[in-house]
Amino acid sequence: MSQHRLVNPLVRNIRALKRGALVRQAVRIEEEIKQGMKKPYNEVIDVSRDNPHATGMKPMSFSRQVIASCIYPELIDSDKMPLDVRERAKTLLECIGGSVGCYSDTIGIPIMRDSVSDFLTRRDEGVPSASGNIFITHGSDHGFGLLLTMLVRGDRSPLVGVLTPVPSQDFGNALVASGATAVPYYLDGQQGWRLHTEELQRALRSAREVCDPIALYVINPGDPTGHVQSRESMEEIIRFVYEEKLLLFANEDHQDILIGEGCMFISYKKVLAEMGSPFSDAVELASIHSASKGFMGEGGLHGGYLELVNFDPSVQIEFDRLISLLGLPIIGQLALEVMLNPLQPGEPSYEQYQEKWDWAEQLYGSWLTMALNLCVCRFGRLRITHVLVIFQEEEKLPDFFYCSRLLEQTGLCVCPGSDLGLPEGTYHIRLCIMTSVDTMEEVLRRLGKFHKQFMKDFS
Template identity: 35%
Template sequence: MALKEEAVLTVDTMNSNVKEMQYAVRGPIVGLAAEVESELENGQDKPFKEVVRANIGDCHATGQHPLTFLRQVLALTVYPDLFKDPNFPEDAKLRANLVLDSCKGRSVGSYSESSGLKNVRKHIAEFIERRDGYQADMNHVFTSTGASEGIKTILHLLNCDIDGKKPGVMIPIPQYPLYSATLVEYAMPQIQYYLDEENHWSLDMAEMQRAIDEARSTCNPRAVVVINPGNPTGQVLSRQNIESIIKFAHKERLVILADEVYQHNVYDPACEFHSFKKVLTEMGPEISANVQLASFMSISKGYMGECGLRAGYFEVVNFDEKLLMQLNKCISVKLCPPVTGQAALECVVNPPREGEPSYELHEKEKAEVLDGLKAKAKLVSSTFNAIDGISCNNIQGAMYCFPQVQIPKKAIEYTQSNLYKVGVDEIKITPDEFYCFELLKKTGLCVVPGSGFKQREGTYHFRCTILPEKEKFDVVMEKFKKFHTEFLAEWQ
């Protein structure tokens, strides 16, 4: 029998940046949730019947129904023989034809251009023009495999040492873990600026100035990330706040990465979504002609919730022709985003218009989704705020809340001196992880510990989506109140 040789690739010889990466929304809490679900399936008695996954913004997985029009168009593009079926409305057939006309061989099984199907990019530019009231150039629009890939592409372009210093990127704290994970993967320093929890998680310009001033000694700040509406914090930025950020980027010579994937998700009537592109355009030529911007959109959020189709787009502003050539080269290595996803994206940027046969049903389904999210946003934040030891800003937009929880000193000390068993492993955990693990095991509610999104030292939070069906939330929130009361009593 041959001796087993040492493997060339092992955990010890792999990319150390990958080992250092963390992605909280699919972290240890998800493994524990799967373990609890398996125990339920095997008949173990628990004080709940199912795990309610409020850990990730996966809309359809939590019960949201697909939009009829979007799925009709998708079906037609995948199986064109359905064009013969009179049950498919003419406007769905029109959109499907627009997609297929851009596909080589009129098949979604063919590669598209690396930047995306021509007709889809044309309609994205028109969508941006309708939204903002200003011209958009389809040659500055790129489809991507969800917004995440577009974000990683722009960060990849920024990854250049200048004067011997690594490129730093300003990210909000709390932040969506895609940013911290990607920056670790690319070995790019994170410049963390804290959102103001006492003021609806707004951006404080003095805090941003502090962060960049402190970072300059160790890196070369090159970009600032802004998530609006906010993930995980659920805030919607005011126009004044956006103008301040743009002026700051101009003064400090930063590229703006505007993560606007929740632009349809605004629930507070006192709030309004303002795109960075629109605000930048209206700030006068000295700023509008000089600040570079990349803004991102996705079909995974909003009212669509098509996470699994993996489609999004990004638009770049003030990127010169030479840079655009390099950007096109960069994305060409990936060949193209999924063409079926681009077909779904077509339905989002070119939806049924008034007078078309699908218009009324589409508007009804869209309103049902957004009205349901608005009602759950109010329910979740008000429920958390009614519990002693929990404080939660109103959910102005997006799909999440980020409540602060007061964890007793005894529980904090316990986590500092004990390991926690998850599956066959015993791991070191933070106080907020301890709280969330215990919450899951006793109520079936799966949320993400705040430490995965980063938070001010000495504070503890968790992120909870507002996606699960209201009936499930009503039951789980009652269990949550009981759990929190008993947790405080046990650990005081």
């Protein structure tokens, strides 16, 4: 009996990422190293995605201690954990029904929505946030995916479109699976991956020929670009979606890690509120954040939220119903809770732990900056623009070829730009700098050596 005919065509349209082949190649190489095969390197370093804990970033002790104590409550009743940790764990444990093994309510553990809205009100300096507009998720991808599932019409005619930035991770696949289509708009690589409203207008015009564009998706701070939008740029975006009657999906997952002088994060919600009428009452904004990125980097734990602003209450009821179909992992919510409510100066035992907390903060701040500086400086020395010239001359060579050869010869795994939606002929690689300074040193050493040889071989 042939069941192949049964497969949903939407699933067939999900694009296999080239990074997948590189990861398989990396697994094979690691296996060979384990079996004693001689290589010019001892281990594979994978900086092809933002997976900071895998490349040396240390998790936040306080959060890990709290979560471990919730998992194994004997730690609360002993002297094996600091007092703050035990108190926080005890409160959380009561809140989740006494065990991390309890099913979470479909709206999240009881305090979760309030925690998020309190955090948002603090962050946005008083712009109000109602807990009823908060939806707890598995993380950013999950929130975005659910929203799309809800907004895509069943009949699929005309096709629903979402304006989506290029470069961006796993470009379009979430859209494809939900039955929508990604309409690419291109960030300006010559200007630090800035977003131009003219490009949005161009993308929207072309979209209207093939689909019904309903939303604009922005990622700020940019992933993987690191670009941070100015308030003026955000106001332009808001006017654009207002005039074009588009929903605004803002991925603000990286709000805690900004690199570069003078960079400051402002949320879309704050800018929208401060623009006043007619924008602040009309623009439907969905904003996502999670514990997977930022100073937590807890990608393996799955905790995030989505806030809806100016959405019709009846739509939110439908959304609640959809979100209730898949339960929420407890541990990710605990991580999110600690992220939203870190130990603060003035709390009874803050003095005792200030050192650790400061240390963690400084560490994350400093290595990020250092890593970036290193990166810029080394790339400068390599005159990386030459690679582009070579690639353009040898058009048969794709970015994947470069990445695969780099991995085989040096054990360094980076991501080909085409996986991020970048068009043919632009030849980019992406490497994630969220790693330790030591690792970054080694990454750049391997890349530098390989690249010089590559230029010799192909020039």
